[in-house]
Amino acid sequence: MATRPTLWVSACLLGKPVRYDGGHKHQAGLENWLNSWAHIVPLCPEVFAGLGTPRPPIQRQQTAQGDRLVLAETGEPTAAALPDACQTLVRQQPVPAGAILKARSPSCGAGNSPLFDPHNRLIGHGDGVFVQALKARFEGLAIVDEEQLHTQAQRQAFYRSVMRGIGEAD
Incomplete structure (x- = not known):
């Protein structure tokens, strides 16, 4: 392999204490696998946006005016800087060859970020605000979450997708 592709990875999956509760979701096996073939760029859009650690949890809420970010406990609008920070x-x-992001996160969830109505009822799932920005900027980018990389077959499929994206045969 001539090129080590750049992968953006949620910093919490790499053991960085950046989650809303000040913790992390370290995936040591995943990190070791990635280090064997890729250049990892750890990212946390919420920290980048200036949200502290720890911080109150946020969630995506659908309103008549569109989606917004609110405090999970009160429904009060918050994190207004997050969408712009994601952009x-x-x-x-550096341009990524792929991304591995935290499942069900309001910023990093890829297709599985919960969406609530104004009465705090779950009404569906979609992309978090960071994933929306990634997809808008990098069409066709390989984006998965850590739960989609548990098996060897899943990891190989992601690897092949990344390598095809940079023009290298697997």
Whole structure:
């Protein structure tokens, strides 16, 4: 393999204490596998946006005016800077060959970020605000979450997708 592809990875999956509760979701096996073939760029859009650690949990809420971010406990609008920070982040970092992001996160969830109504009822799932920015900037980018890389077959499929994306045969 001539090229080590750049992968953006949620910093919490790499053991960085950046989650809302000040913790992490370290995936040591995943990190070891990635280190064997890729250049990893750890990212946390919420920290990049200036949200502290720890911080109150946020969630995506659908309203008549569209989706917004609110405090999970009260439904009060919050994190107004996060969407713009996500746009800035995708423009400032080296172009990725793929991304591995935290499942069910309001920023990093890829297709599985919960969406609530104004009465705090779950009404569906979709992409978190960071994933929306990634997809808008990098069409066809291989984006998965850690739960989609548990098996060897899943990891090989992601690897092949990344390598095809940079023009290298697997």
